[in-house]
Amino acid sequence: MVGAITLASAMVACGSNGDDAAAGGQDLGLMTAGTLRIGTLTDAPPNVYVKDGKFTGFDNDLITAVAAKLNLKPEFVGTDFSALLSQVNGGQFDLGSSSITITEARKKTVAFSNGYDFGYLGLNTTKDSGITTFDQLSGKRVVVVQGTVQDDYATSKNLNPVRVPNYNAALGQLKAGTADAWVSPAEIGEKMAKEQGGGTVILAAKELSDAPMAFAVAKNNDKLREAVNKALDEVIADGTWTKLVEQYYPGRAVPVNFKPGSGSVKFTAPKA
DSSP states (O other): OHHHHHHHTTOOOOOSOTHHHHTOOSOOOOSBTTEEEEEEOSEETTTEEEETTEEESHHHHHHHHHHHHTTOEEEEEEOOHHHHHHHHHTTSOSEEEEEEEOOTTGGGTOEEOOOOBOOEEEEEEETTSOOOSGGGOTTSOEEEETTSHHHHHHHHTTOOOEEESSHHHHHHHHHHTSOSEEEEEHHHHHHHHHHHSTTTEEEEEEEEOSSOEEEEEOTTOHHHHHHHHHHHHHHHHTTHHHHHHHHHSTTOOOOTTOOOTTSOSOOOOOOO
């Protein structure tokens, strides 16, 4: 992955704190003082993606707000999801931002912030496939992005999935007819189907995931994890989290039992 990181290093988006961020802060075990180096993806809208040369999306705008609370300058670098967690724990990034669902298996590689979002498994297929439910996938050629919870799901269902490195590759297999279905993160799958599916790719079904999404940090960096958790609660309390949810997921209802961050701060529920 070194080559991919080097190539993507030219695509850096900085926060708005300017010189103040360089002076910023506490000893958080960062690679570079005053800078939060963030590994993320470039092709997964509306969660994490690049637009007009800038890293953006719900997760990346949220961590930018968190970094501002910590007086740090965010530096984003693109990578593949399959390598992201090991790169975070190996010291190539301070933090991973990519709608990462917390799982027990992943806790063996990295530590997680408090959860900041929930998600759905999506079933993307083509409009003429006749596939409308997850229980129709047995015997079908199913594509997933390697290392994701969608990969875990397909494997647990004995679907023998075809693994690809990124979301564009998954969508490409559907459009080319080399896959019957793609088990996706529903928000990403729905948006990519509308924007890049050429009218043939649809989101046929979705189901709520049972674990929250969080930022990943190295297992030995409790100071950074605790600081991120504190700042995350602050951006939830000041309305930033709600504003970003309404911007990137307009009309999406929040499950009754979901509370972002530590769960102890009051927040305004996004408009559904």
